[in-house]
Amino acid sequence: WTPEDFEMGKKLGKGKFGRVYCVREKQSGYICALKVMSKEEIVSYKVEKQFVREIEIQANLRHSNCLRLYGWFYDDKNVYLILEYAAKGELYQQLKKCQRFDEARTSYYIYQVASALSYLHKKHIIHRDLKPENILMHFHNQVKLSDFGWSVYAPQDRRRTTMCGTLDYLPPEMVEAKSHNEKVDVWALGVLMYELLVGKPPFEDEHSSITYKRIAKVDLQIPHFVSTDATDLIKKLLRYDPAKRLSLQDLPNHPWITRNRS
Numbered sequence: 001w002t003p004e005d006f007e008m009g010k011k012l013g014k015g016k017f018g019r020v021y022c023v024r025e026k027q028s029g030y031i032c033a034l035k036v037m038s039k040e041e042i043v044s045y046k047v048e049k050q051f052v053r054e055i056e057i058q059a060n061l062r063h064s065n066c067l068r069l070y071g072w073f074y075d076d077k078n079v080y081l082i083l084e085y086a087a088k089g090e091l092y093q094q095l096k097k098c099q100r101f102d103e104a105r106t107s108y109y110i111y112q113v114a115s116a117l118s119y120l121h122k123k124h125i126i127h128r129d130l131k132p133e134n135i136l137m138h139f140h141n142q143v144k145l146s147d148f149g150w151s152v153y154a155p156q157d158r159r160r161t162t163m164c165g166t167l168d169y170l171p172p173e174m175v176e177a178k179s180h181n182e183k184v185d186v187w188a189l190g191v192l193m194y195e196l197l198v199g200k201p202p203f204e205d206e207h208s209s210i211t212y213k214r215i216a217k218v219d220l221q222i223p224h225f226v227s228t229d230a231t232d233l234i235k236k237l238l239r240y241d242p243a244k245r246l247s248l249q250d251l252p253n254h255p256w257i258t259r260n261r262s
């Protein structure tokens with residue numbers, strides 16, 4: 001591939017590294033998202049290893065709720081990623097627009113994210129960075145997990161990864177720097193479900209030291225407008241003890257999911 005194989009369309013956004021464009025592949029007419037990252041950015045951020053691992057992970061994923069990485073190429077200045085185009089953009093933007101989602105819609109999103117996470121966990125991949133910004137929307141409310149930048153193969157990443165960005169989604173075991181496993185994604189799913197229904201994450205505070213404390217204490221207040229079934233599921237996901245968190249296999253049978261799937 002070369003950049004000339006693509007007709008450049010609108011700029012879709014600036015990821016943490018690089019710029020993303022909506023493009024059309026000239027031969028097939030196929031619409032994709034082309035992510036352009038400058039080599040010097042990758043080198044200066046010392047993320048070559050992480051970058052290679054992300055490509056390995058994402059290129060081997062085949063699931064309707066995981067964003068596809070179709071291929072990649074580079075020239076003297078940049079590295080280019082040919083990614084699946086999600087027609088409706090970031091879930092985060094939709095959430096900001098309508099502040100919070102109704103329960104039927106949220107239930108369908110949570111069902112799809114859980115199905116993507118189950119698929120990743122079967123391949124011993126932990127996503128570790130689940131948040132509305134990393135979930136893209138396609139037609140018919142289909143969601144796509146994106147940005148496997150923090151994914152690791154199950155035996156957790158020995159190196160203490162300094163977590164950049166929000167702390168809101170970290171589970172107690174990571175906040176307390178204990179060992180962690182796939183159950184960190186189950187916790188994050190609970191945080192995501194709360195944020196989509198309520199409009200803000202459960203342990204949010206302007207001081208991150210307070211957020212840490214609230215997470216470690218599982219200081220959870222669920223507003224009364226959240227239904228009993230939804231409250232029950234949130235509490236089953238946001239359990240302090242990772243072993244006690246609901247298993248993703250059992251999630252599709254929870255009343256809040258089955259009630260809304262009709």
Ligand SMILES: CC(C)CCNC(=O)Cn1cc(-c2ccc3c(-c4nc5ccccc5[nH]4)n[nH]c3c2)cn1
Nearest residue numbers: 012015020033051054055084085086087088089147
């Ligand atoms: C190191 C490398 C392997 C990273 C691989 N992972 C990524 O690049 C994750 N990533 C995906 C994107 C991305 C961003 C936006 C979109 C979009 C998209 N569609 C839109 C529609 C309307 C408005 C905005 C949109 N963005 N489709 N596909 C995308 C893909 C950005 N970073």
